[in-house]
Ligand SMILES: [Zn+2]
């Protein structure tokens with residue numbers, strides 16, 4: 001180091017020390033808690049008396065990076081109600097000193113008068129930030145466009161379809177050519193096709209030995225019921241989506257004829273069942289098709305599925321790990337990505353995304369989940385409302401995705417094991 005440079009560096013150090021001493025003195029004068037940011041506050045832009053959240057971090061630290069989308073969301077959703085500031089302390093090392101922080105990220109909460117109320121070190125979820133503000137009397141829940149209250153508790157139109165024409169699992173219309181009937185103690189249960197049968201089978205908790213004997217499928221060619229175990233299945237996949245379709249036949253001859261016309265492969269029950277069970281919901285274990293499911297990535301490495309968007313979030317509860325959920329808006333198919341950290345939403349893309357919690361009233365008047373087929377995520381509340389309008393029989397309410405995750409994180413191990421199982425949360 002040459003002499004001139006040395007002098008400059010030493011002079012710089014002296015100035016820095018002087019600045020710190022000055023900070024300490026000012027801190028004493030105003031009788032503020034240690035590390036209070038009075039000088040920094042003075043340097044902040046005018047906030048016209050808004051509560052302020054200051055996040056001190058850096059663009060390359062991982063928990064700081066996870067804070068970034070949360071800060072963006074808070075900024076846009078609570079514009080005019082909350083002032084959100086990010087300070088990069090690696091680029092502005094002085095700022096870190098001014099705020100007296102020990103590590104990054106640190107979030108500091110200032111009330112509307114500029115008084116520091118609270119500081120938090122490390123990643124802080126949006127949910128926790130909002131809860132903290134509420135503690136200080138700043139209620140942001142009604143602000144912004146993120147979570148407007150919306151619910152529909154009575155169907156817009158009664159479901160007038162005859163019971164036997166409705167699929168017990170998915171509530172879809174039953175095509176008579178693919179009807180599956182299961183005999184139960186409570187009478188016959190009708191399903192729209194073999195896939196819904198396998199979903200049902202995968203979430204039964206009873207002893208399933210010999211269960212196949214209770215099941216008939218429909219011969220695609222003749223329209224007549226045939227025992228499940230005797231059918232030949234023509235299995236193929238949609239050329240564009242890859243989603244499987246299944247047709248049952250009483251005999252191999254009829255299946256071969258249909259194969260000549262429409263392609264596919266002929267499978268016996270055991271082989272079909274293996275295919276149907278090759279993808280399972282990572283939360284409730286139901287058989288699912290990836291084309292219908294949400295993708296779930298556990299700790300950035302293990303891929304699994306959520307048979308519905310709520311089940312997808314439930315993978316975080318079941319595994320106790322951080323997950324990424326890739327779901328599609330039920331109305332527009334636009335992508336929605338949720339990342340969790342320690343059981344909380346760490347980021348949400350887009351920030352306006354919301355969840356529909358499909359619920360139905362039980363005969364005793366209490367509310368229960370309407371089942372996996374009646375849940376969904378939407379990129380915004382307007383899409384959700386449009387979808388609800390288009391589906392007059394759906395009942396439930398809009399909840400935030402943080403709330404949907406929190407509902408799952410509250411479940412005990414026993415409740416998780418029973419989730420979505422028939423007999424535990426029976427549809428209808
Ligand atoms: Zn169905």
Ligand SMILES: [Zn+2]
Pocket residue numbers: 281282283284285286306307308311372420
């Ligand atoms: Zn599931």
